Amino acid sequence: MNPPLVKVRPVRQPQSDIPASPPAGQTETLKIDVEHLSFFYDEKRALEDISIKMQPNMVTAFIGPSGCGKSTFLRTLNRMNDIIPGARVEGRVCVDGQDIYRPGVDVVAVRRKVGMVFQKSNPFPKSIFDNVAYGLRINRLSSNRSELAGRVEESLQQAALWEEVKDRLHESALALSGGQQQRLCIARALAVKPDILLMDEPASALDPIATQRIEELIYQLKAKFTIVIVTHNMQQAARVSDFTAFFWLGRLVEFERTDKMFTAPSEKLTEDYLTGRFG
Amino acid sequence: MTGARTATPRKVLSALFVFACALCVGLALVPLAFVLFFVVSQGVQSLNVDFFTHNPRPVGEPGGGMANAIVGTLILTGLAAAMAVPIGILSGVYLSEYRGSRFTSAVRFAADTLNGVPSIVIGVFAYAVAVLPLRHFSTLAGGFALGVMMIPIITRTTEELLLLVPNALREGALALGATRARAVFTVIVPAALPGIITGVVLALARIAGETAPLLFTSFNNRFFSTSLTQPISSITVQVFTYAISPYEDWHRQAWAGALVLVTIVLVCSMAARFAAARVASIRGR
Numbered sequence: 001m002n003p004p005l006v007k008v009r010p011v012r013q014p015q016s017d018i019p020a021s022p023p024a025g026q027t028e029t030l031k032i033d034v035e036h037l038s039f040f041y042d043e044k045r046a047l048e049d050i051s052i053k054m055q056p057n058m059v060t061a062f063i064g065p066s067g068c069g070k071s072t073f074l075r076t077l078n079r080m081n082d083i084i085p086g087a088r089v090e091g092r093v094c095v096d097g098q099d100i101y102r103p104g105v106d107v108v109a110v111r112r113k114v115g116m117v118f119q120k121s122n123p124f125p126k127s128i129f130d131n132v133a134y135g136l137r138i139n140r141l142s143s144n145r146s147e148l149a150g151r152v153e154e155s156l157q158q159a160a161l162w163e164e165v166k167d168r169l170h171e172s173a174l175a176l177s178g179g180q181q182q183r184l185c186i187a188r189a190l191a192v193k194p195d196i197l198l199m200d201e202p203a204s205a206l207d208p209i210a211t212q213r214i215e216e217l218i219y220q221l222k223a224k225f226t227i228v229i230v231t232h233n234m235q236q237a238a239r240v241s242d243f244t245a246f247f248w249l250g251r252l253v254e255f256e257r258t259d260k261m262f263t264a265p266s267e268k269l270t271e272d273y274l275t276g277r278f279g
Numbered sequence: 280m281t282g283a284r285t286a287t288p289r290k291v292l293s294a295l296f297v298f299a300c301a302l303c304v305g306l307a308l309v310p311l312a313f314v315l316f317f318v319v320s321q322g323v324q325s326l327n328v329d330f331f332t333h334n335p336r337p338v339g340e341p342g343g344g345m346a347n348a349i350v351g352t353l354i355l356t357g358l359a360a361a362m363a364v365p366i367g368i369l370s371g372v373y374l375s376e377y378r379g380s381r382f383t384s385a386v387r388f389a390a391d392t393l394n395g396v397p398s399i400v401i402g403v404f405a406y407a408v409a410v411l412p413l414r415h416f417s418t419l420a421g422g423f424a425l426g427v428m429m430i431p432i433i434t435r436t437t438e439e440l441l442l443l444v445p446n447a448l449r450e451g452a453l454a455l456g457a458t459r460a461r462a463v464f465t466v467i468v469p470a471a472l473p474g475i476i477t478g479v480v481l482a483l484a485r486i487a488g489e490t491a492p493l494l495f496t497s498f499n500n501r502f503f504s505t506s507l508t509q510p511i512s513s514i515t516v517q518v519f520t521y522a523i524s525p526y527e528d529w530h531r532q533a534w535a536g537a538l539v540l541v542t543i544v545l546v547c548s549m550a551a552r553f554a555a556a557r558v559a560s561i562r563g564r
Contacts (some may be wrong), residue, residue, distance in 0.1 A: 081456060085379070110454035135455035138465065185451070192455060200520050245288035 027182065029096070031056040031196060031226040039072055041084070046072050050091075052245060055063035056195075059218060059227045061258065063272070071232045073247065074198050077228065078114035086106035095196065105134065111122045112139060115194035117238035119201040121181035123173035123188075129167050131173045132156060132185055135192035151191055158224075158229050159187035160217050179210025190225075197221065199229040203236065215240050234274060238262050246270045315541070322538025330539075334503050335517070338526055347503040348517040351418070354505060355513055356487050357499060363429035364479055370430070371437025371475075372463055377379025387438075390431040401427050402492035410496055416510040421497025425486045430472050432485065436478030440471040456518070473555035480551030484544040490515040514540045517560040 032044040032054040039047035047069045062070035079100060081087045092099045100110045112135075123131050125273050132152040135141070147238065152169075156162040161183040165176070173184055182202060189197060201216070203211040218227055218240045231237050237244050238258060245255045246267075254261065254270045265271045272278055329344045336343030344478070344503070377383050405424035409418055444467050452462035496511040499520060505511075514536050521533035 078454065080450065083450075083453065106460060108456045111454055116454040118447060118454075120447055122451040124446070124448060124451065124466050134452070134465070135457075138452075138455065138457050138461050188451075188455065194437065 007087065025132070029056065030094070031058075032228075033092075033097070034077075035092045035094075036091065037073075037076065037093060039069075039076055039081070039090075039204075040086075040088040040089075041085040044129055046089040046250050047076070048250045052252060052255055054226060054228070054243070056226050057222055057224075058242040059222050059229060059240055060243045060245060061241035062228065062245050062247060063232075063234055063237050063273075064253075066232075068247040069250040070240075070245075070247045070275050074200055074228060074230050075078045077196070077198055078111050078116055080111075080116065082107060092277065094177065108139075109260060113194055114194065114196045114198060116198040117182070117185050117188035117189055117200065117202050119204055121178060121185050121205070123176070123181050125172070127170045128173045128176070128184060130168040132187050132191050135188060141194055142193060147274050155191040156184075158190050158221070158257060159183045160220075161187055177210075179213060181207050181218065182206060182210070185251040190221075194225065196226045197227065199227065201230050201232060204232060211236070232261075246273060248273070284402060299455040305451045314480040318534065318537050318541055321531070321534035322536075323537035326538065330535055335501055335532075338470070338524075338529070340456035343532070345512075345514060345528025345532065345539070347500060348512040348514045348536065349539060349543075350503070350505065351500070351511040351513045352487060352498070352515070352543070354418060354507075354511065355421045355425055355493070356483055357431050357485055358419065359425035359505075360483060362422065363433055363482070366426075367479075368437050368468075368475065369483075370434040371441060372468065374434065374438040375441035376459070376463060387435075392408045393427075394431040394435065397491075398489050399494075400426060402494060402496055405492060405496045413508070416496060416498035418497050418504075418507045418509065421493045421511065421513070424492035424496045425489060428486050428489065428492060429482045433479055436482070437471075437475055440474040440478065441467055443474075444470045464552055473478040473559045476546075476555045476558065477551055480547055484548055487544055487547075488515060488540060490519050494519075516541075 024212060030053050034052045035049055037047060037050045038045060050073060058191070062074060063068050075081045076093060077095075077100075081089070088102055091101075093101055095114060097107075097109070098118075100114075124134060126134070129149075129152055132155050133148055136148055136151055142151055152160060153166075156165065162178060164180060173181065176184060182205075186197075186202070203214045206214065215236065218229065221227060222242075229237075229240065241258045243255065244258045244261045245270075246253045246261070246265075248269060252264060254267045256266065261270065262274065265274060329342055329348065330346075331344060331450065332346055333342065333344035334347045344502050356547055370390070374383055374387055374390075403423055405427065409420035409423045413420070414516040447468060448466050449462050452466040453459070457465065493516050497513060497516075499516045500510045500512045516539070518533045518536040522535070524530070
């Protein structure tokens with residue numbers, strides 16, 4: 001890890017008295033609480049001492065230049081980095097107060113609770129129905145066929161895809177358009193009823209209209225889920241998120257309410273990035 | 280060629296190159312065409328209903344057929360497939376899932392070596408392992424020899440095809456709470472299934488034409504048999520026996536047997552292509 005070019009001050013968490021309006025009664029509970037997280041690919045440090053607290057039913061956007069670690073950080077939140085040989089984590093990631101990296105944790109249970117949508121839509125080469133039913137079947141989450149069908153429909157409704165596919169549920173998912181495929185992947189993730197939804201640049205491969213639909217969807221989904229979204233598109237971060245985290249060279253530079261971050265960032269580096277002076 | 284009128288050296292060279300390629304394709308196809316031509320033209324003359332319904336007659340007695348050998352070949356390849364398909368596919372899964380370990384590299388190298396072992400050597404091996412302990416030739420020994428030949432082919436084909444499945448599918452399954460094994464068997468293998476089916480059938484076609492491993496494992500049998508513990512006839516060994524005999528009538532039978540074998544292989548290949556295309560079309564690819 002190269003020494004940072006700019007001195008980075010410790011990150012201040014957003015003040016809890018700022019009206020971020022979490023639902024009543026949940027003000028105290030943190031959905032995600034990361035403390036001093038560092039991440040290594042073999043000896044190379046990709047993330048350095050990241051601490052961040054996220055409240056339930058909020059959308060948090062991760063922004064930053066390519067290679068700044070925002071995707072890597074996102075993938076530590078559901079332990080997707082486990083499958084990379086040589087990956088190593090230090091620090092704590094608590095979801096609902098439970099450290100997901102403590103020994104003996106059931107990774108499968110973590111991933112069920114923390115759903116994920118990828119940058120490139122990745123529907124399985126199966127029918128639309130089977131794609132959504134996949135998570136339900138492997139986790140044995142529905143006891144009979146009608147319950148399964150009900151949950152598939154519910155998930156497709158939530159992902160705003162039901163009307164478009166209800167007459168061709170048993171056709172191949174690969175015949176859908178790119179935007180539909182991405183919403184299918186969202187429906188698939190929602191079907192197992194996660195608490196948290198991680199989205200890794202979910203709209204980067206989509207046209208503006210499909211992107212708008214995904215953004216509207218995020219807005220609706222945050223009533224039920226806590227959402228973390230990585231985006232390269234700063235306008236998108238400004239539109240969809242309640243909080244924004246700015247990453248740079250594997251560090252969390254600033255974490256702030258989105259409206260404040262985009263109007264009055266407290267770090268010079270953030271301001272330079274937001275105004276397009278680098279990145 | 281569109282450049283005929285304004286022939287530049289570049290276009291002439293291009294035309295020459297295309298011509299050379301076409302010529303080589305033609306040359307490569309000539310032997311195939313001749314083989315097919317002779318097999319069909321010679322074989323058809325001796326093909327009749329008796330050929331499929333009767334067993335071989337003694338020398339000098341006209342007529343007779345290869346009913347026992349046709350059934351024998353089907354049983355032998357069936358046994359080989361029953362042994363090699365599960366082992367081969369699971370080994371292929373192992374090789375593609377645990378890439379990079381030393382053991383995997385050793386297994387891969389072993390499979391490639393086994394693939395290159397002459398079939399007669401495999402026959403000797405099967406003789407030592409499956410014939411000597413039982414003290415007689417048997418169908419099981421023949422199926423075992425063919426199965427041993429088939430395993431590395433299926434293993435390597437499966438491995439290569441699984442590696443073609445995008446990693447994004449694996450991540451998608453894992454992110455939904457699938458374990459590694461679940462992801463492999465519910466998403467990755469099904470995604471590669473059309474190719475794996477084709478690979479299995481090509482392996483079947485390859486071993487159906489083997490003679491050497493059968494010569495001292497399943498041996499031959501002049502009578503109709505479906506017993507797994509007795510010697511059994513097969514088209515290839517029967518063709519071999521007839522072809523080296525001095526009798527005109529047996530030569531004709533050998534041609535007919537060759538034609539039947541080629542037809543069986545062709546039908547199997549086409550069936551596999553069809554099955555793979557169906558699987559693929561259901562998935563919309």
